[in-house]
Every structure is written in structure tokens, then in C-alpha cells.
Amino acid sequence: MTVAAIVPAAGRGERLGLGRPKALAVVGGQTLVARAVDGLIEGGVDVVVVAAPPGDEDAVREALDHRRATVVTGADDRVGSVAAALDMLPATTEVVVVHDAARCLCPPAVVRAVVEAVRSGHRAVVPATAVADTLKRTGPGGQVTATVDRSGLAAVQTPQGFAAATLRAAHEQARVRRGAGEPVAATDDAGLAEDIGVTVVTVPGDPRAFKVTTPLDLAMAEALVTAGPA
Numbered sequence: 001m002t003v004a005a006i007v008p009a010a011g012r013g014e015r016l017g018l019g020r021p022k023a024l025a026v027v028g029g030q031t032l033v034a035r036a037v038d039g040l041i042e043g044g045v046d047v048v049v050v051a052a053p054p055g056d057e058d059a060v061r062e063a064l065d066h067r068r069a070t071v072v073t074g075a076d077d078r079v080g081s082v083a084a085a086l087d088m089l090p091a092t093t094e095v096v097v098v099h100d101a102a103r104c105l106c107p108p109a110v111v112r113a114v115v116e117a118v119r120s121g122h123r124a125v126v127p128a129t130a131v132a133d134t135l136k137r138t139g140p141g142g143q144v145t146a147t148v149d150r151s152g153l154a155a156v157q158t159p160q161g162f163a164a165a166t167l168r169a170a171h172e173q174a175r176v177r178r179g180a181g182e183p184v185a186a187t188d189d190a191g192l193a194e195d196i197g198v199t200v201v202t203v204p205g206d207p208r209a210f211k212v213t214t215p216l217d218l219a220m221a222e223a224l225v226t227a228g229p230a
């Protein structure tokens with residue numbers, strides 16, 4: 001059984017403000033995308049396809065060096081970038097994990113747990129952590145309109161794992177809806193699976209799988225790498 005990984009790495013990283021794609025930001029001497037791929041391979045993935053920002057494919061290939069990964073051209077948004085990579089997976093793929101390059105310090109144990117849960121029969125699996133902050137709903141002027149009960153909420157990370165046929169069906173529906181001019185609001189692949197009626201289950205996430213978005217996140221990642229394995 002082939003376990004494949006898709007790494008959406010085609011974001012421009014504007015919130016990071018480095019003037020280059022976020023996936024090519026460096027933490028402890030290694031790019032985010034190279035670290036993400038290393039974590040996936042250590043977690044037991046056989047095949048990796050990375051979606052690179054259009055025009056930066058060669059830079060991503062160079063960053064990946066000798067690693068066992070194929071680079072494809074990404075798209076304007078994350079859904080499109082994942083779909084482009086999905087087209088490149090070998091036909092023998094049975095399990096697919098989709099993992100943001102930006103979550104470059106995710107421990108391989110989380111990858112293994114997600115793959116294992118898919119292998120055991122779940123069609124869609126996400127790593128989840130408890131929400132620490134109090135959550136409020138706000139109105140247009142920023143005023144609080146409600147306090148949200150956080151007891152039934154989870155913060156969801158990647159890698160998200162799927163039976164290959166499920167991920168293909170979820171993206172196919174998203175493509176058809178977009179083609180018909182309908183908005184597709186899902187911000188992750190599990191959301192697309194939910195949209196076609198698939199039950200998504202959770203496994204424990206890990207705080208080290210946080211997403212590098214801002215300069216503070218990059219500083220945190222650097223500090224974690226410097227501190228060594230926790």
C-alpha cells in the first residue's frame with residue numbers, strides 16, 4: 001500500500017514579510033519545506049508531492065536537495081494547490097496525508113498516528129488540540145456579540161489523512177462547485193471531505209505542529225530547533 005503526502009507550499013507568505021515564499025524561510029539552517037518533507041518521510045510516507053509557488057518551482061527543488069519529492073506548480077489558493085498535487089499521485093496510492101509546509105516542526109509521531117487511523121478504516125483524520133483562549137463572536141465594529149462555549153471546539157492541524165478515493169472525491173466536488181460559480185469556503189481538506197458527507201475523526205495533535213504564519217512564529221520555531229528535541 002502506498003502512503004503519499006501532498007505538501008501545499010505555494011503560499012506567498014505575505015504575513016511573514018520576508019519577500020520570498022514562506023516555504024523557503026529558513027529555521028535552524030533548513031527551509032520550512034525541507035523540514036516538513038523530512039518529518040513526513042520519517043513518519044513513514046513513501047511518496048511526497050510538493051506544490052510550489054508558480055515561478056519558484058526551481059527554488060523549491062533546490063531547497064529539497066536530494067529528498068525523495070516531486071515538485072508541481074501550485075495555484076492561487078490552497079485548494080487549487082492541493083488539487084494540482086493530487087493529480088500527480090501514483091495510482092497505487094491508498095492513503096494520502098496533506099501537510100502544510102508551514103507546519104514544519106510537526107513530530108513524525110503525529111504523521112504515523114494519522115496514517116494509522118486511516119489504515120484502520122477512517123476515511124478522514126485530523127490532528128486536533130484543545131482551544132486555550134476564550135473565544136468571542138464579534139460584530140462589524142469589533143464589539144463582542146457572544147461568548148462561544150469552547151468545550152466542544154478543537155483547533156485542527158495538519159497532516160490531515162484520507163483514503164485516497166475520499167480526497168479525490170472531495171476535491172472533485174470542490175472543482176465542480178467552483179466551476180458552477182459557487183464559493184468553496186473550506187480552509188482545509190477535511191472541510192472539503194465534510195462537504196461530501198464524510199465523517200472526519202480526530203487524533204491528538206501536538207503544539208509543535210503549529211503553523212508558521214508571522215515573524216513571531218518563525219522566532220518560536222527557531223527557538224524550538226535550538227532547544228533540541230523536547
Ligand code: C5P
Nearest residue numbers: 008009010011076077078081100101102
Ligand atoms: O496561508 P496559509 O498559512 O494559511 O497557508 C497554509 C499552507 O497552504 C501553506 O503551507 C501555504 O504554502 C499553502 N498554500 C498553497 N497555495 C496557496 C496558498 C497557500 O499551497 N495558493
